[in-house]
Amino acid sequence: MHDFNFFGGGWMMIFWWFLIIALIVIVVRALMGSTKQNANTPAETPMDILKRRYANGEIDKEEFEKRKKDLIS
Template identity: 50%
Template sequence: MNNGAGGWMMGGMGLLSVLFWILTIVGVVLIVRWLTARNGQGKVSPAESPLDILKTRYAKGEIDKSEFDQKKRDLGE
């Protein structure tokens, strides 16, 4: 029976290999999330009010002055 220290070492190596790959994948995911969060384009800030969104749409030319004024009245601002 040769299942002494050699068996424990092989099992430990396998466990370390799996742990290494899990940590590598988690690290890559965290780096990608950090890099994309720094960009921030296309995301609406949770603190951005409906009026701020409306002003942004008007500034981008997505809506005209009359539509801006109507929606502003609808918001009660």
């Protein structure tokens, strides 16, 4: 009845299944890889944020020292 000649026979069917599974694996790895990169980046500490804000001129020295003292204690 069916001899798998529609797409080139049984080998072609195996090729299509392999292709579908490979695409699924590639997509899953890409998604997992992007989350791993985000997980490996060190989180910015409150002191780092305070130093960055002072360096960018968002706060003055008085405000920096006050907040630094609050963070340390």
